[in-house]
Every structure is written in C-alpha cells, then in structure tokens.
Amino acid sequence: xxxxxxxxxxxxxxxxxxxxxxxxxxxxxxxLWEKRVDALQVLMSTKGHFTVDGLRRALEDMGEDxxxxxxxxxxxxxxxxxxxxxxxxxxxxELGQRMDEVRARGDTYGEAASE
Amino acid sequence: MPHDxxxxxxxxxxxxxxxxxxxxxxxxADNDEPLSYWQVMEIAVRELLIEKGHVTPAEIAAQIxxxxxxxxxxxxAVVARAWTDPAFKQRLLADASAASAEMGFxxxxxxxxxxxxxxDVHNVIVCTLxxxxxxxxLGLPPDWYKTRAYRSRTVREPRKVLAEFGLDLPDTTQxxxxxxxxxxxxxxxxxxxxxTEGMSEEDxxxxxxxxxxxxxxxxxxx
Numbered sequence: 001x002x003x004x005x006x007x008x009x010x011x012x013x014x015x016x017x018x019x020x021x022x023x024x025x026x027x028x029x030x031x032l033w034e035k036r037v038d039a040l041q042v043l044m045s046t047k048g049h050f051t052v053d054g055l056r057r058a059l060e061d062m063g064e065d066x067x068x069x070x071x072x073x074x075x076x077x078x079x080x081x082x083x084x085x086x087x088x089x090x091x092x093x094e095l096g097q098r099m100d101e102v103r104a105r106g107d108t109y110g111e112a113a114s115e
Numbered sequence: 116m117p118h119d120x121x122x123x124x125x126x127x128x129x130x131x132x133x134x135x136x137x138x139x140x141x142x143x144a145d146n147d148e149p150l151s152y153w154q155v156m157e158i159a160v161r162e163l164l165i166e167k168g169h170v171t172p173a174e175i176a177a178q179i180x181x182x183x184x185x186x187x188x189x190x191x192a193v194v195a196r197a198w199t200d201p202a203f204k205q206r207l208l209a210d211a212s213a214a215s216a217e218m219g220f221x222x223x224x225x226x227x228x229x230x231x232x233x234x235d236v237h238n239v240i241v242c243t244l245x246x247x248x249x250x251x252x253l254g255l256p257p258d259w260y261k262t263r264a265y266r267s268r269t270v271r272e273p274r275k276v277l278a279e280f281g282l283d284l285p286d287t288t289q290x291x292x293x294x295x296x297x298x299x300x301x302x303x304x305x306x307x308x309x310x311t312e313g314m315s316e317e318d319x320x321x322x323x324x325x326x327x328x329x330x331x332x333x334x335x336x337x
Contacts, residue, residue, distance in 0.1 A: 016243030016294060020267035023279045027257040033154045036161060038255070039178035043170050052297045056245060072246070072261055074153040081160050090163040098159035109154050 012064035033109055034073040041080050050083035058082045182255070189220050190252035190302060191323035194334075195316045197229075198307040211302060215252060222251045226299045230291065232306040232330075237284055238291045239277065239330030240301040241269040247295035249302040253325055260329070270294060280331040303330040311337055 030038075045051060058079035066075055085092060105112045164170045193215055197204040207214040211227040227249060230238040242248065243266045248256035259265055269276050273290045277283070284290065293301040305327040311319060314337065326332030 013244055015263055015267040016241075016270045018263075018267040018271075020264040023259055023262065023264045023268070023276055025257070025259045025280065026262075027259065030255065033157050035179045035182060036175060037157050038182060039175045040157075040161060040164070040170070042182075043174055043178055044164070047169070049169070056297065059245070067263075070153070072258075074151075077153050077157045077160065081156055084160065084164070089169055090167065094163060095156075095159055098163055099155050102155045102158045102162075103150070107150055109148065109150055109158075112150050112155065113158050 011060060012067065013060045030073070033113075037073045037077045037080065041076060044080065044084060044089075049087045049089060050080075054083045054086075055079050185251060185254045187253045187323075187325035187328065188320070189254075190249065190325070190328045191320040192316075193218055193220065193252060193302075194304060194323045194328065195320035197304055198311075198319055199316050204304075207304065220251055224298075225251075227252075228293075228299065228301050229304045230293060230301055231304045234306070235287070236289045236291060237277075237330065238293060238301075238303045239269060239273055240293045240295060240303060241266060242295040243267070243270055244294075244296070247297050247300055249300045249328075252302055253328060257325075277331060280326065282332060303328050305334045308334050308336045 041055065045055070055076075056079075059075055062075060062078065066078075070078075081095065084090065085095065102112050105114075161170075161175065165172060193207065196218065197207050203214060203217075206217070207229045208231060211229040212222040212225065214229075215222050215227060230240075232238055240249075242260075246256055246261045248260060250256065265276065270292050273292050274284060277290070295301055305323065307319070308322060311322070318337075322335040322337065324332050324334060327334045
C-alpha cells in the first residue's frame, strides 16, 4: 500500500491487515549466492555474532523502498553485512576494498566468486 | 531472429527463466547473469569471514547441504506419524519442537507449535512481519509466503486468500490464522484424508503436501 494514510503507529513492515493485491503463487529455486547468504546468516548468528533481532532491525530500517526494490536475499546480505560490521568482524574499508577486488575479477558471479 | 524481440526491452530478463528445474520451478539467474552489487557483497563478506577465521568453506558447504536436505518431506513424515500414532500426535500437539526432535528433525531454539485441522477447524499460518516459517520441517519458504499480498491479507480475509489457492472452505468451517514470529513458529497438522485406512506411514506421508502444512492446501487423496 503506497498511498499515504495518517500515521497509525505502524512501521512499513507491519503489513498484517493492510490492503494488497491477489496472491500469485510464484516460487523459484534459490541461486547459489542466495544459499550462501542464508548459510552465512545461520552460521554467524549461531556463532553468536548477531541475533535474529539484529537481522530484523537492519531489514526493517532499510525501509519500504528497499522492500519493493530489492529481492529477499539482496536485503538479507545487506542486513547480515551490517550486523557483522557492527560486531567488529571486519571494517567498512576492508569491505569496500574487497568488493573492488571482486568486481575486478570478471563480469559474472562465476568469474568473480573464484579467486 | 534477435530483431523479433527488439521492442521488448525486458526480454533479456526472462532469458534465464525459460528452463524448469527438476523440482518444477524456474531457475533463478545465477552464475551466467551479469554480476550484481549484492552478489559482489556476498562474495566479499564470505571471503573476509573465511580469511579472518570466523567461518570455514566446509562449514558453509555443510550448512547449504543441510538446507538443501530440508524439504517438506520432513514435515510430511511428522504428519504421517501423527496420523498413525495417537501417542505421538499428543506429544506433537503438546510440544512440536520436542516431538520433531524425537524423529531426528532438529528445530533449534525455536518454539514450534503444531495446530490441528479437524472437521470443523482449518488452520493457516502466516508471518505478517517478515518471513518466519517452520523451515526445519518444510525447507525455505516459497516466494509467495514472503509477499506483501499474502502477509497483508491472510489475517484479514483468509477465506479469500485460500480461495486464490483453490481452497474453498464451507462457511461452517472455522478458519484460524496463526501469525508467526522469529521465535515462535507454527505448522499445520492437516486432517487425515478419508479412505486412507490401513495405509502405511510411508504411503500416508506421500499424501502430505507442503501447502497442506502451511494451510493453503489440503493433503492429496489416495
């Protein structure tokens, strides 16, 4: 529901009971990179680096625009990354530098994912 | 031939979705797609975590393998046991996490609650806030479970939503909607179909569909 209504105490992710279109029963198999995001989420939270609440905080703080624009695991990798940086496991600089290096390896996931 | 599609700017987006996977679902674009910003982030995060010793490639591979091994067949086995073993069904309805663990399905720290469909009551599960789902018994949630449409409307007009799945319930059936949270998740124990007397647990499990355990469908009939 993109129409602006008076503030009712809800944030955007609190969707229960809102108007919405018909349910279209789409499904797909997940890509390897998506499964890796899921695996990192489970492993790093199991190891105690963040909680499911931390993950949700980051997801919810991205706002409605991100929900509409990005896919599920795109939002998840952003949220996992944010929590890991907050936990001090690596720095923003390290991330930025590594992302540059990854990009330089090639134009497809297959090329970029193999060093 | 390429000119056939010159007026469809988005045709290239469909290119990767033509084939169907063995499970009957379209493949999601992956290794042959131009590299996306988020894929770059996934690779970078994973490499940094490995290099700094926070996780090993073997742990990631094992986690993905475990994830791939979890499918609605796990939930179906639990349901079929409950249909054939009244004592197990009691334990399942009392504590679904413990009963599932009994069958070798680790639910982790979550509280799992099984809700039983009967002749008068139909249950359906949703997560209005995000995507909480009994993934240890059913695998990863389907796309539609995470959509705005399903999350918003299931708690308000469940009968209409169920009708969109082809499930038309009589007015005499009470519909109960269960809204999950990250720490408390539900699974539907569907009613055992008529005409299945004497069937083995294994044959019964084959009747239990994923959607029948979400509540958007019913088990198959023999």
